[in-house]
Amino acid sequence: MTELADLAEGIRADPAAHRVLTGDRPTGPLHLGHYFGSLRNRVHLQRLGVEMFLVIPDYQVITDRDLADRLAEHTENLVVDYLATGIDADRATIFTHSSVPALNQLLLPFLSLVSVAELHRNPTVKDEIAHSSQAAVNGLMLTYPVHQAADILFCKAGLVPVGKDQLPHLEVARTVARRFNERYPHPDGTPVFPRPRALLSAAPLLLGTDGGKMSKSRGNSVPLAADEDTTARLLKGAKTDADRRITYDPVGRPEVSNLLLLAGLCQDRAPEELAEEIGDGGAAALKRTVTEAVNEHLRPIRARRAELAADRGHIRQVLRTGSERANAIADATLTEVRAVMGSL
Numbered sequence: 001m002t003e004l005a006d007l008a009e010g011i012r013a014d015p016a017a018h019r020v021l022t023g024d025r026p027t028g029p030l031h032l033g034h035y036f037g038s039l040r041n042r043v044h045l046q047r048l049g050v051e052m053f054l055v056i057p058d059y060q061v062i063t064d065r066d067l068a069d070r071l072a073e074h075t076e077n078l079v080v081d082y083l084a085t086g087i088d089a090d091r092a093t094i095f096t097h098s099s100v101p102a103l104n105q106l107l108l109p110f111l112s113l114v115s116v117a118e119l120h121r122n123p124t125v126k127d128e129i130a131h132s133s134q135a136a137v138n139g140l141m142l143t144y145p146v147h148q149a150a151d152i153l154f155c156k157a158g159l160v161p162v163g164k165d166q167l168p169h170l171e172v173a174r175t176v177a178r179r180f181n182e183r184y185p186h187p188d189g190t191p192v193f194p195r196p197r198a199l200l201s202a203a204p205l206l207l208g209t210d211g212g213k214m215s216k217s218r219g220n221s222v223p224l225a226a227d228e229d230t231t232a233r234l235l236k237g238a239k240t241d242a243d244r245r246i247t248y249d250p251v252g253r254p255e256v257s258n259l260l261l262l263a264g265l266c267q268d269r270a271p272e273e274l275a276e277e278i279g280d281g282g283a284a285a286l287k288r289t290v291t292e293a294v295n296e297h298l299r300p301i302r303a304r305r306a307e308l309a310a311d312r313g314h315i316r317q318v319l320r321t322g323s324e325r326a327n328a329i330a331d332a333t334l335t336e337v338r339a340v341m342g343s344l
């Protein structure tokens with residue numbers, strides 16, 4: 001587990017040594033929480049010169065829902081969000097799970113390295129099961145962390161930017177890599193897989209407009225793609241409290257502080273300073289400030305988003321190119337895996 005600030009120097013010295021992989025489920029539009037929590041970080045990493053892989057895990061969607069609805073639309077919109085926020089498609093490899101057969105084949109040897117008891121113990125899977133919209137838990141859900149290990153290991157990524165909730169999955173990827181290397185080393189003893197490290201975002205967690213965890217499915221987020229009026233309406237409806245004097249107090253006044261934090265992130269200013277400025281203006285003044293800050297910050301991103309969204313041919317081409325690159329790498333890794341395993 002590492003934070004970006006600790007790594008920046010090492011990355012600058014040798015960007016090529018840092019291959020990064022992360023991904024987002026194609027289940028709906030990305031929102032401000034994704035943007036400040038991870039998208040900005042990725043763009044920053046890419047600008048430092050690391051090689052970036054972005055998996056759109058379409059097979060993960062069928063772990064916890066009966067229906068993978070509007071998959072193509074959600075997938076394309078994710079690519080639009082990536083490019084609009086600054087990911088450079090010429091340097092990043094963006095692809096879906098399902099378009100890289102060799103990645104999925106790695107699941108078979110990997111599954112043999114993990115016990116059924118370990119699969120049952122995974123806290124992230126337990127949590128996902130608790131929030132699942134399915135009546136029964138399917139087999140893919142239980143084995144999902146191993147699938148995610150294949151996402152990470154097929155390209156031998158060393159760094160995986162994730163939220164805290166994903167740390168148990170990353171631990172599975174590390175375990176699979178270690179056990180694979182022990183059981184199937186190259187004849188000269190060198191390991192096939194690096195042990196990937198989690199890269200935790202230093203950005204503070206944003207809450208939803210209801211004061212709960214911001215989430216695509218809870219209707220409490222501001223989507224990146226929302227227009228300015230919708231943004232204003234969503235933020236106007238945000239929960240606050242009755243105290244007219246605005247102060248930054250994340251523990252005592254989480255909702256008010258969250259809005260201050262959001263405005264601060266947009267303007268690159270300290271939330272305390274904004275609180276001071278708003279003073280006795282109350283929730284209405286606070287919401288006006290936040291709305292302006294968000295809309296202003298997102299204006300260029302949204303303009304670019306609209307342009308990109310109008311050219312679906314280009315978006316599909318980005319995915320085709322990404323999938324070709326990912327396939328070439330996955331094929332090479334699978335060839336290596338088959339060789340060390342003694343497959344003919």
Ligand code: TRP
Binds near residue numbers: 023057148161166
């Ligand atoms: N499981 C992650 C999520 O639910 C998405 C994901 C899939 C991912 N494969 C990954 C994240 C590989 C990091 C690395 O958000």
